[in-house]
Amino acid sequence: MPLRLAALLACPIVALANPVATTATTPPAATEVSAPFDLRTVDTSIVQVIVRVNNDDGSVTVKQGTGVVLPNGYVFSAGHMFGTYSSVEVVFGGRNLRGLGGPGSGGVRLQHSSHWNPDKQKIWFFSGTDVVLLGGVDTPSWVTPARLSRSKAKENDLMTAVGLKDPQTPRVRAGNVTIETGKASLPATFEVDFPSTHGDSGGPVFHRDGSLAGIHVATITRTITYTDGRQEQRVSSLAYDLSELQLPR
Numbered sequence: 001m002p003l004r005l006a007a008l009l010a011c012p013i014v015a016l017a018n019p020v021a022t023t024a025t026t027p028p029a030a031t032e033v034s035a036p037f038d039l040r041t042v043d044t045s046i047v048q049v050i051v052r053v054n055n056d057d058g059s060v061t062v063k064q065g066t067g068v069v070l071p072n073g074y075v076f077s078a079g080h081m082f083g084t085y086s087s088v089e090v091v092f093g094g095r096n097l098r099g100l101g102g103p104g105s106g107g108v109r110l111q112h113s114s115h116w117n118p119d120k121q122k123i124w125f126f127s128g129t130d131v132v133l134l135g136g137v138d139t140p141s142w143v144t145p146a147r148l149s150r151s152k153a154k155e156n157d158l159m160t161a162v163g164l165k166d167p168q169t170p171r172v173r174a175g176n177v178t179i180e181t182g183k184a185s186l187p188a189t190f191e192v193d194f195p196s197t198h199g200d201s202g203g204p205v206f207h208r209d210g211s212l213a214g215i216h217v218a219t220i221t222r223t224i225t226y227t228d229g230r231q232e233q234r235v236s237s238l239a240y241d242l243s244e245l246q247l248p249r
Contacts, residue, residue: 065078076132080201160174181241196219
């Protein structure tokens with residue numbers, strides 16, 4: 001039976017129930033606090049994804065996360081938000097999202113909402129991942145799609161993640177890969193040394209050159225034991241590596 005992270009997660013962002021024990025000889029390096037590239041080159045590709053899910057009792061749950069736009073109307077997000085979805089809304093936040101352009105960046109603030117129709121448009125769930133791909137999304141002409149990387153995440157690579165609290169309020173975090181692709185807790189995932197919060201699910205994780213490395217799906221808490229006996233709780237982000245995914249034609 002294919003592994004589906006959706007079965008492991010009860011909400012958009014979750015700390016794994018059983019912390020993972022790790023041994024280390026030195027404390028972790030300080031997390032980077034700024035992105036190594038101009039985030040205005042990718043700001044219009046970052047979108048809010050709003051999913052309405054039908055529950056067994058007839059009620060509807062609304063889940064909010066993040067997504068990233070690729071060429072030809074494709075949008076990547078996190079599969080665990082979908083479930084028995086009834087509708088999906090993709091909200092484009094416009095150029096120079098507040099916080100991405102820096103002080104005095106100015107620029108035009110545009111917003112566009114695309115209602116993705118499951119009866120008319122396509123959706124792909126990639127087996128063994130928590131990645132979902134929406135097809136045929138109505139994308140505004142002012143959007144610059146993200147550039148998909150073909151390089152796997154390696155240990156110590158500097159990564160930048162963006163999640164949206166709302167279309168105009170991004171959360172930007174930068175840090176280093178602590179466990180590279182192929183060695184993390186799930187196949188085709190990597191871990192980065194910064195925490196995340198609700199709304200970050202499906203958010204893009206970028207390489208230092210601005211190319212799209214992965215999609216954020218969860219938070220992991222680890223117990224780090226140092227050689228002198230000290231212990232520390234370390235929170236990391238788990239992301240699916242997109243470098244080997246083949247987009248539909």
